[in-house]
Amino acid sequence: MQCTQILIVFSAVLLVCLASDRKLKEKTVSKPVRLITEEELEIYDGSQDGQPVYMAIKGVVFDVTKGKEFYGKGAPYNALVGKDSTRAVAKMSLDPEDLTHDTAGLTKEQLESLDRIFTGTYKAKYPIVGYTARHMLNEDGSPNKDFKPEDQPHFTLNDEL
Numbered sequence: 001m002q003c004t005q006i007l008i009v010f011s012a013v014l015l016v017c018l019a020s021d022r023k024l025k026e027k028t029v030s031k032p033v034r035l036i037t038e039e040e041l042e043i044y045d046g047s048q049d050g051q052p053v054y055m056a057i058k059g060v061v062f063d064v065t066k067g068k069e070f071y072g073k074g075a076p077y078n079a080l081v082g083k084d085s086t087r088a089v090a091k092m093s094l095d096p097e098d099l100t101h102d103t104a105g106l107t108k109e110q111l112e113s114l115d116r117i118f119t120g121t122y123k124a125k126y127p128i129v130g131y132t133a134r135h136m137l138n139e140d141g142s143p144n145k146d147f148k149p150e151d152q153p154h155f156t157l158n159d160e161l
């Protein structure tokens with residue numbers, strides 16, 4: 001009798017463990033964090049019809065394809081895409097020298113404006129597809145322990161195959 005009870009308890013514990021392990025795997029598989037290199041980002045600059053359009057701000061890569069009227073070939077903000085345009089967005093500038101991730105020397109107001117646009121426009125409107133190396137890694141290539149995904153990328157494993 002005691003042996004049966006032990007067996008039942010053991011089976012229940014095993015089931016709970018297996019279920020939570022599966023849940024963990026499903027979560028990991030359906031929502032991976034993806035690193036997008038600068039070279040890859042350049043491909044998605046709106047120059048090719050039918051290709052998605054990507055743009056990074058603060059190292060977070062957004063799929064801005066649905067904003068083609070802003071970012072597509074010949075559109076007013078096409079210069080911002082295929083790269084990290086953090087500085088340009090912070091300064092509301094399309095000057096080539098501002099088309100960079102570099103935020104050095106920006107004013108408090110520009111940084112606040114950047115965060116407002118980052119959250120109010122980009123995070124609200126466009127799916128996140130990954131992160132640049134600068135956002136995820138340290139300069140020596142080791143993982144940045146402070147990396148926290150802003151959101152989980154909205155792609156499935158199929159997109160990777």
Ligand code: HEM
Nearest residue numbers: 064067070077080088089090091092093094117121122125
């Ligand atoms: C005379 C100058 C400009 C005018 C009249 C203008 C006008 C506009 C308008 C009408 C929108 C659309 C708002 C909406 O429908 O949601 C917009 C969005 C935007 N503008 Fe400008 N703009 C100007 C300059 C700039 C510059 C220099 C930048 C440089 C970064 C810029 C960056 C943006 C961005 C990032 C958006 C958001 C696009 C989106 O929703 O994805 N704008 N602008």
